Amino acid sequence: MNSVVGAKPSFKEQMLLAREEAIVVAVNRLLAEKGFDAMTVDEVAAAVGIAKASLYKHFPSKEDLAAAAMVRVMRGARDFLDTIAPDLLPLEKLKAVVRWTIQVQLAGEMPSLPSQNSSLRAALTGSRAYVDALMEISDCLGRWIEAAQASGALNARLPPIVVLYTLYARGCDPVLEFLRAGGQHSDDEIIELVVSTCFDGLNSR
Amino acid sequence: MNSVVGAKPSFKEQMLLAREEAIVVAVNRLLAEKGFDAMTVDEVAAAVGIAKASLYKHFPSKEDLAAAAMVRVMRGARDFLDTIAPDLLPLEKLKAVVRWTIQVQLAGEMPSLPSQNSSLRAALTGSRAYVDALMEISDCLGRWIEAAQASGALNARLPPIVVLYTLYARGCDPVLEFLRAGGQHSDDEIIELVVSTCFDGLNSR
């Protein structure tokens, strides 16, 4: 009974998890590069170096592959939140999150999913791991947002949900690729420019 | 020789143009609803009410259909720019453009194209009408941006190209659909919230 939660995984189970991790990493990269619709299961199999039929032994559908990649990203985000110094001001915590999000995108590791695809939405909302991670993240960010608004660091006239969505939207910001394609700015410059426009806006002060 | 530029179109030619306009309108709506990859040519044919083969008599490929829809949108944007009162302050002109962009999106008339699809990019960059309209728009917005920066209304430390891309990005802002799905805000409220976060940022002043 090594599959019990908390029990030490057997060697075989470790190999299985390592293989599935390799699959999810490949899916993650392909989702970032081409998006869900353009990514094919054949490409995933080729990238991992196994047969397509073997893929389907691990994940029952293309949607589940994408969901697993999203779970990985969400858990990475949640883990990052835990590394943020607790003594930072709430506003600085939020800026750190946005910087991290942009870095993931620039590293080619941010999956891009079509927001309207219903079968994909079903796979995501049906994934306990995904929903849980997303809720943890939203709760944490929500607390920081309210604290920042209470202290006057964030515009208190904006509904917190608007702030939250605006931060989430930095994770799929097309400005990044445009700026990168222009070739006029380094990645660090791009990060600071986007953080600036996000928090300070375009107006001068 | 009624196809000469400026000549009065014959009745037949008017019918042809009207039919193609109906096609492009349907494509525009489907592109806004489902995106390029998820939209099928069969759906377009069904929406217009003609056979798929007939579609291909008007447009040689799916990419050309999407390009025609984009040309329509770009020309609409360019025409809107011309309606903006010349005596407005540059900053107000830019805000008016963002409001218009958001309204188009909320009306379900903003095509969503995958930014990485190369065959689609080729069709767009190969369309004289598209490139011309895009350049006219960028030139106009660029002038307003520089004027707003010169007058101190816009943050002059931001490269104008960053401002331009940030404005363009409002055309595919996922915040809109999130807020709409939440059901807590009217369209007018959503517009003002997004305009506010775009120009004023999230920080308080």
Place this chain on the structure above:
DNA sequence: GTCTATAAATAGATAGAC
């Protein structure tokens, strides 16, 4: 679990009659 081979469905595009 991994493989080869193949099924089943779908999509973009075309042939040819009218």
Place this chain on the structure above:
DNA sequence: GTCTATCTATTTATAGAC
């Protein structure tokens, strides 16, 4: 130009041997 019918390629997914 419009239609029906079809082609061709691709894609998700599975069967069955090992």
